[in-house]
Amino acid sequence: MSQINRREFIKLAAAASSASLLSIPAIARAGAKAKVVVIGGGYAGATAAKYVKLGDANIDVTLIEPNKIYTSCPLSNEVISGHRDIKTLEIGYDGLKKRGINVVHDLVTGVDRAKKTVTTQGGKTFAYDALVVSPGIDFHYTGIEGYNESMINDIPHAYKAGPQTLLLKKQLEAMPDGGKFVIVVPKGPFRCPPGPYERASLVANYFQHHGKKKSKVIILDSNDSHSKKGLFNQAWAKMYGWEKEGLGTNSMIEWVKGAEGGVVNKLDAKTKTVSSDFVDVKADVLNIIPPHKAGKIAADAGLTGAEGNNFEKGWCKVEPMTMASAADPNIYVVGDSCVAGEMPLYGNPNAAFDMPKSAHIAMTQAKVAAAAIVAKVNGKAVPQPYYANTCYSVVGDDYGISVAHLYRVENGTFKYIKEGSGVSMMTLPDKSPVPPAYRKLEAEYAVGWLRNVMADAFS
Amino acid sequence: MQKALLLSALASGLLLASSAHAELNVAGLANTCNNCHGTGGVSVGESMPSIAGLPEGYLKSIMMEWKTGKRPSANMTRLISGYTDEEIAALATHYSKLPWVPVKQKTDPKLVKIGKKVTEKCAGCHGDTGKSDDADTPSLHGQWSQYLQLEALKYRDDAFNMPNKQMVKAAKKLSDEEIKAVAEFYASQNK
Numbered sequence: 001m002s003q004i005n006r007r008e009f010i011k012l013a014a015a016a017s018s019a020s021l022l023s024i025p026a027i028a029r030a031g032a033k034a035k036v037v038v039i040g041g042g043y044a045g046a047t048a049a050k051y052v053k054l055g056d057a058n059i060d061v062t063l064i065e066p067n068k069i070y071t072s073c074p075l076s077n078e079v080i081s082g083h084r085d086i087k088t089l090e091i092g093y094d095g096l097k098k099r100g101i102n103v104v105h106d107l108v109t110g111v112d113r114a115k116k117t118v119t120t121q122g123g124k125t126f127a128y129d130a131l132v133v134s135p136g137i138d139f140h141y142t143g144i145e146g147y148n149e150s151m152i153n154d155i156p157h158a159y160k161a162g163p164q165t166l167l168l169k170k171q172l173e174a175m176p177d178g179g180k181f182v183i184v185v186p187k188g189p190f191r192c193p194p195g196p197y198e199r200a201s202l203v204a205n206y207f208q209h210h211g212k213k214k215s216k217v218i219i220l221d222s223n224d225s226h227s228k229k230g231l232f233n234q235a236w237a238k239m240y241g242w243e244k245e246g247l248g249t250n251s252m253i254e255w256v257k258g259a260e261g262g263v264v265n266k267l268d269a270k271t272k273t274v275s276s277d278f279v280d281v282k283a284d285v286l287n288i289i290p291p292h293k294a295g296k297i298a299a300d301a302g303l304t305g306a307e308g309n310n311f312e313k314g315w316c317k318v319e320p321m322t323m324a325s326a327a328d329p330n331i332y333v334v335g336d337s338c339v340a341g342e343m344p345l346y347g348n349p350n351a352a353f354d355m356p357k358s359a360h361i362a363m364t365q366a367k368v369a370a371a372a373i374v375a376k377v378n379g380k381a382v383p384q385p386y387y388a389n390t391c392y393s394v395v396g397d398d399y400g401i402s403v404a405h406l407y408r409v410e411n412g413t414f415k416y417i418k419e420g421s422g423v424s425m426m427t428l429p430d431k432s433p434v435p436p437a438y439r440k441l442e443a444e445y446a447v448g449w450l451r452n453v454m455a456d457a458f459s
Numbered sequence: 460m461q462k463a464l465l466l467s468a469l470a471s472g473l474l475l476a477s478s479a480h481a482e483l484n485v486a487g488l489a490n491t492c493n494n495c496h497g498t499g500g501v502s503v504g505e506s507m508p509s510i511a512g513l514p515e516g517y518l519k520s521i522m523m524e525w526k527t528g529k530r531p532s533a534n535m536t537r538l539i540s541g542y543t544d545e546e547i548a549a550l551a552t553h554y555s556k557l558p559w560v561p562v563k564q565k566t567d568p569k570l571v572k573i574g575k576k577v578t579e580k581c582a583g584c585h586g587d588t589g590k591s592d593d594a595d596t597p598s599l600h601g602q603w604s605q606y607l608q609l610e611a612l613k614y615r616d617d618a619f620n621m622p623n624k625q626m627v628k629a630a631k632k633l634s635d636e637e638i639k640a641v642a643e644f645y646a647s648q649n650k
Contacts, residue, residue: 051490360494367490384484388491388538402534406491406541420541424533428618435618441533441609448504448606449495455503456493 033060034377037118037128039108039297041065041093043072043359044335045134046457047366049101052132055374062102062126064118068092070458073192074359075450076161078394080169081202082210089161089450095459111301113328130373133303133316133325134335134366135295136160137191137357140314143291144184144274146267155269155286158199159191171285172206178214179284184264184274185221186291189315191336191357193227194393194403196289201232201395204240204252218247218281219255220274221262227356228393228423231401235439239396247279264288292357294337303327305339315339320409321382322372323365332369335362340387341407341414355407355414359453361389385409388420392446400442485549488542492550501560505605512559516594519551524622531619561601561649570636574644577637580629588648601649607642 034056038049041063049063069090078084093103106120111131119125139157141149158168175181181203185196200217207215226232236242240252247254256262261278268275272283293314294304303316303325316333317326318340325331341354355361368385375382389405406420424442425434489500492510496502500511510518524530525539526547539547578585585591589599599607613619614630615638621627633641 363494364491368487371484371487371490383487384482386484386487386491388494390495390534390538404534404537406538417541420538422537429528435616437612437616437618438533441612444506444605444609445495445534448502448506451504452493452495452497452502452507456498459498459503 033058034129035060035062035127036130036132036373037061037126038063038132038134039111039118040134040136040295040335041067041070041096041103042134042136042335042362043453043457044136044362044366045132046070046093046096047363048132048134048332048334048370049096050099050457051367051370052373053099053101055370056377057100059374059377060102061100062104063093063096064104064106064108064120064126065093066105066107068105071161071165072359072450072454073159073161073195074453075394075446076158076165077195077199077202079161079165080158080172080199081206082169082173083202083205083394086161086165091454091458093458095455108297109300111297111331113301113331116330129330130376131331132366132369132373133295133298133301133331133333133337134362135297135337137292137336138295139290140293141290144264144267144288146269147288147290151269155267155272155288157289158287159195159289168285168287172203173210175212175215175284177212179212179216180281181215181217181285182272182274182281182283182287183217183219184286184288185219185223185226185262186289187222187258187263189339189354189357190289190292192391193356193358194232194391196221197226197228197232198393198395199287200253200255201235201240201393204236205396207252208239213252215252217253218283219253219262220264220276220279220281221255222258222264223262224257224259228401228403230426231423232393232395234426235395235399235401239399247281292336294333298333298337301331303331303333320412320414321385323369323385324372332373334365334369338365340365341416355387356389356391356403356405358389358391360391360449361387361405363453363457364388387414390449392442392449394443394446398436398440398443400439400444400446402442402445483545483549485546485553488546488550489553492554500554500557502562502603502606505564505603506609508602508606509560509562510554511557513554513597514591514594515551515555517597518554519548520595522547522551529622531613531621559598559601562603562646563601563649564604564646566604566643566647570640570643571647573637574640574642574647577633577641578644581641584625585645589645590648599645599648602645604642604646607645608639611638611642 036052038045049061053061072089079086097103106122108118109121110119117125117127156164156167158164183196203217236253242251243249261276263276264274266275272286294316298316316338318333318338323332323334325333336357364387371383387407392402394400401424403423406417408415496510502509522539525536611630614621614626
């Protein structure tokens, strides 16, 4: 303000205050309630709806979600391995309804950004002052010759929890001893970065407990490294005979990296044989996780990037302070469909860090968006945002590992806080082995975490 | 140019906090904790402690101990190390001002009875029922039984090298059943 004298400042402030009234008339107008519409009722969408209502009970909040029951993807690998009943992952929307949120079970088919309305398959139209877009992910069923969407009832992805999870479980149970359970991992970014490796661990654990010790899990990975790699390898060595990367080892789990033949580009569906430029693997159970993109409605609404950074293609770029879409200040994109920061390339030490696509971070994004919306409706300053992640992987009996991430916003950009981030210890500070109690605690914390995130989002 | 910038910042109705002097937003900070510790710091997960209503001194000291490496933890040491001392102090104040909500949970009456007897030794610091008036002693009445058992495991295992030696000594004197009984007793005091 040093360059502006007092008189000028008063003039500016007066102009600004009237301008600010003009800029948000639809929201702040006396009498009319501000309307917030949320598309998608996963962890992110449910949290956004709840926290807008918690922040300002006078805001009219509508959540539009096709399914009446949500099934948590986190810990759904435990369903596949028989450690958990899928019912423990299911939750409805009564908690949100009790909070006065209007829950509509319908599919949003259109967003009119000029008119600020959304329309649904059921023929309804909802006006919004602020729109939260949280549709999660969709799959690209392209890139593997011989593979298409119609095959998922035979070759499940099990990367959206529900019937797909149960199908993969059934196939695992029916698999003969000595069989091969093959997991095809797409190029990142994908949701739940440690998910495929946790799955491999729990499938191996299933083999051990169900008389299938001659069986193998083979991970064909399009990437050259992966989340919590050191910790997974350590756990696999301890429990599943892990030796080294590549095929032909004595390990129950084998991992083939992208550079060494992990990039699957061909499928013979009849024999469940997947091929890369280097290897052919015939599977008994085949689990192809297709590459991801933001949910369809995000692309249809014009919120996804098509150019620039390769990793923003198909994803929604957001403003760090508020989670508002870079394409539209009245729309907030939270959860798996956004790209917050630059996507990491595992194995590339120079890569910048992006937020991983986890339920936990989706919820902190949703809380930031909710706070920004409440502030905007009430003409207040944007509160300082904080983003955090905690992601547990259960990799064996009484054996859990985790990664934490913390992000701040500095100078308008996301900043990864290294001091507040990191994976579980590989060794104690004195280099001695980590006592089993640490791993047991994290396995128990994973369950407590699940109960709390489900309740914090949906109750 | 500066005028235009100022005008546009004001006119947008959004006064963005400048990063150099980012205002501490304790409610936003606490939101990151509540994912695991429950909405408003009241946990519904058996292995996760409720933190709402714990004494300010206790909350601040455990967070600072995690940050400075004095108190081992399977996970909290990592996240807390990213928070400033001011943020830790603000979080401690924030949660201490919220009401303590004892959790209603099923407990084993037989163990509760044993626990009542065993905890006579603990009453000096923790009060008869785990309700403590001391600023540095956590409330235990109505805390989750499983969480209390997991904490006891840390006190009894030398690998954790827990800083409170009095607790280490006390916890090591107890049998497995007594540990469970103590946890069940405090958990049952949910009033």
